[in-house]
Amino acid sequence: MFQLIGKTNIDFIGKRYIAFVISAILIVVGIASGIMIFVGKADLGIDFAGGVMIRGSFEKPVEVSDIRDVISEKAGLTDAQITEIQGEEVPENSYLIRSKMPDNAPTDSLLGDRVIAALQEGMPQNKFDIESIDDIGPAVGETLQEKARWAILLSLLGILAYIWIRFDFRFAVAATIATFHDVLAVLGVFFILQKEITLLVVTALLTLAGYSLTDTVVVYDRIRENLKLFRKRSSFKDTINTSINEVLSRTIITSLTSFLVILALLIFGGGVVRDFAWALFLGILVGTYSSMFVASPIIVEWENRAPKRLK
Numbered sequence: 001m002f003q004l005i006g007k008t009n010i011d012f013i014g015k016r017y018i019a020f021v022i023s024a025i026l027i028v029v030g031i032a033s034g035i036m037i038f039v040g041k042a043d044l045g046i047d048f049a050g051g052v053m054i055r056g057s058f059e060k061p062v063e064v065s066d067i068r069d070v071i072s073e074k075a076g077l078t079d080a081q082i083t084e085i086q087g088e089e090v091p092e093n094s095y096l097i098r099s100k101m102p103d104n105a106p107t108d109s110l111l112g113d114r115v116i117a118a119l120q121e122g123m124p125q126n127k128f129d130i131e132s133i134d135d136i137g138p139a140v141g142e143t144l145q146e147k148a149r150w151a152i153l154l155s156l157l158g159i160l161a162y163i164w165i166r167f168d169f170r171f172a173v174a175a176t177i178a179t180f181h182d183v184l185a186v187l188g189v190f191f192i193l194q195k196e197i198t199l200l201v202v203t204a205l206l207t208l209a210g211y212s213l214t215d216t217v218v219v220y221d222r223i224r225e226n227l228k229l230f231r232k233r234s235s236f237k238d239t240i241n242t243s244i245n246e247v248l249s250r251t252i253i254t255s256l257t258s259f260l261v262i263l264a265l266l267i268f269g270g271g272v273v274r275d276f277a278w279a280l281f282l283g284i285l286v287g288t289y290s291s292m293f294v295a296s297p298i299i300v301e302w303e304n305r306a307p308k309r310l311k
Contacts, residue, residue, distance in 0.1 A: 008245045013237050016297035023181055023294055026286075030184025033191035038149075045198030046136055048144055050101035052111035053134045057091040059127040067095065070122030075099075075114045094131075101136075111135060148202045155206055156180060159213050167220055170302045175216050178295035182212045185286045186279055200276040208283025211258070215251060215291040222247050223296070236303050240296050248292075255288050 037044070046053055064082045071080045080099040099111055112135040119128045136144075159179055164172035183205050190197065222243040227236075234242070262284070265277035 012244045012292050013241050013300050019293035026185040029188035033188045043194055043196050045196040046100055050136050051099050054097040055132045056128050056130040057094040061093055071118050074118030074122045174295045174298035178290040179209050179212050181290050181294055182286045186282045201279050204276050204279030212287035216295045218247055219291050237300050240300055244292050255284050258284050
C-alpha cells in the first residue's frame, strides 16, 4: 500500500492534555456561538433571517455601487449585497442581489417585489431580466432554523447509535464527543469571523460530521485489530498510539485529496458556495485533528479510570 510518509512513531497520546486544552477552548467558543445563533444575535443568512436573493442580468453595463445606491434609495434596503457573476455560459452584466429582511418588516412581508420595483424605477433605461428569485419571509426563516437544529441533533444521535452497535459504548461516546467538537469548532470560527450562517453552512456542518466520523472509524478499526494482536505484549496506551501512527499516512492522503476538491470550489465556485467551501476546509482540518487528538485519547482516559478488557 502506498504511504505518503514512512513509518512514524509519534506520541499522540502523550500530548493529549495539550490537545484537551485546545479542544476545550474550541468547544466553549462553539457553544457560545451556538447560544448567540439561537437567540438571533449571530449574522444569519436570508435562509434563516428572511430576505430575498435575486439573480439576473442588466441590458447594459452597470456598476455595483450604482445598483446598491438605487436599492438603498428606492427600496430602503441599506445592507444589500451585490455580487457580479462571470462565466462562459453566464449572460453579460449578470448580478446576484441579496438582502436580509429589515427588523421592522411585517411578518408576511416579502422583499422581491420591492427590489424589482426599485431597479425599474431607478434604472428605467437599463432593463433587468430576472433569472431566479428566492423570497423568504421571517416565518419561513424561523421554521428553517428549527429544522436545521433538529437535523444536526438527530444526525449526531445517529452517529452515537451506529458506533455503539459497531464497536463499544465508550468508543461511541468518544466518537460523538469528537463529532460535536468538530461541528462546534467550525461554528465558533465562523461566528468569530462574522460570516453568515446559511443553509449551505449547515449542510457543510453535517457533511463534515460524516467526514469526521469516517476518519474516526478508520482509526477505531485499527485499534480494535491491534487490541486483539497486542493485548498481552503492549499496554493499552501504546496500542492506541501504534494504531494512530499506522493509519496516519492514509489520513493525510484522504485529507489532501479532499483539500484539492475544496480548493477548486474556492477558486471556481464563486461567492454563492464560498462559505460552504470554507466550512468544509475548516472541518477537514479540525476533523483530522480530532480523530487523532480527541476521539482516541478519550478512550485512553476512560480505560485509565475504568479498565475494561474488550471481548
